[in-house]
Amino acid sequence: DIQMTQSTSSLSASVGDRVTITCRASQSINIWLNWYQQKPGKAPELLIYAASSLQSGVPSRFSGSGSGTEFTLTISNLQPEDFATYYCQQSYNIPRTFGHGTRVEIK
Amino acid sequence: QVQLVQSGSELKKPGASVKVSCKASGYSFTSYAINWVRQAPGQGFEWMGWINTNTGNPTYAQGFTGRFVFSLDTSVNTAYLQVSSLKAEDTAVYFCAKEVVAAGGKNLQLWGQGTLVTVSS
Numbered sequence: 001d002i003q004m005t006q007s008t009s010s011l012s013a014s015v016g017d018r019v020t021i022t023c024r025a026s027q028s029i030n031i032w033l034n035w036y037q038q039k040p041g042k043a044p045e046l047l048i049y050a051a052s053s054l055q056s057g058v059p060s061r062f063s064g065s066g067s068g069t070e071f072t073l074t075i076s077n078l079q080p081e082d083f084a085t086y087y088c089q090q091s092y093n094i095p096r097t098f099g100h101g102t103r104v105e106i107k
Numbered sequence: 108q109v110q111l112v113q114s115g116s117e118l119k120k121p122g123a124s125v126k127v128s129c130k131a132s133g134y135s136f137t138s139y140a141i142n143w144v145r146q147a148p149g150q151g152f153e154w155m156g157w158i159n160t161n162t163g164n165p166t167y168a169q170g171f172t173g174r175f176v177f178s179l180d181t182s183v184n185t186a187y188l189q190v191s192s193l194k195a196e197d198t199a200v201y202f203c204a205k206e207v208v209a210a211g212g213k214n215l216q217l218w219g220q221g222t223l224v225t226v227s228s
Contacts, residue, residue, distance in 0.1 A: 014221075031210075031212065032212045032213075034214045034215070036215070042220075043202060043217070043218040043219060043220050043221050044152075044202075044215070044218055046214055046215060046217075047217050049209050049210060049212065049214040049216075050209065050210035050211065050212045050214075053209065053210045055216070056141045067192055087151065087152065089152075089214075089215070091212050091213040091214060093152050094166065094168070095156075095168040095169065096142070096154040097154065098152040098153075098154070099151070101151050
């Protein structure tokens with residue numbers, strides 16, 4: 001199975017900050033990497049697919065980059081509604097695997 | 108409105124069975140696979156597998172074989188997850204999700220709201 005590692009489990013940031021979250025795959029997954037946002041008690045929502053494609057309806061302050069084994073999710077101009085947990089997920093092969101999440105907290 | 112609506116929370120005793128439903132609306136149900144994902148309390152996500160909504164063929168992840176069964180009723184656009192011989196460690200929120208192909212890859216575009224299954228004596 002492909003292991004997905006989000007080395008930062010939580011980070012503190014302020015409204016207006018630029019935040020970068022990283023995700024590393026245990027082997028190359030090309031660009032088959034998705035990012036989800038989850039708020040407490042809610043279902044995840046798709047933010048970014050295929051490493052850098054913005055899901056319809058997601059604000060443009062969210063962006064993704066990377067390929068191979070290293071990926072980043074960037075939130076520019078952090079907004080109050082962005083305080084949540086972010087998960088990466090590989091869709092290169094089965095079983096699909098997720099990172100353990102990065103919680104973005106208010107500083 | 109495109110949505111997946113899951114059945115409500117369940118409280119079960121160890122050894123019992125539970126059946127979770129996931130009703131799709133607003134799109135062609137048989138055109139997109141349904142994935143099942145588990146989230147234990149305070150934990151991340153475990154991908155359980157998926158079911159081809161066109162053929163009904165299920166694929167189970169390792170660790171989710173034997174006691175877990177995915178099924179469909181296409182007449183009511185609904186997918187089901189049945190878990191038998193429940194154990195305390197099955198306590199989790201179970202999500203269904205619609206899988207789409209975009210930009211050449213697959214993603215879980217739409218999720219149900221989740222169903223909390225609590226296993227306790």
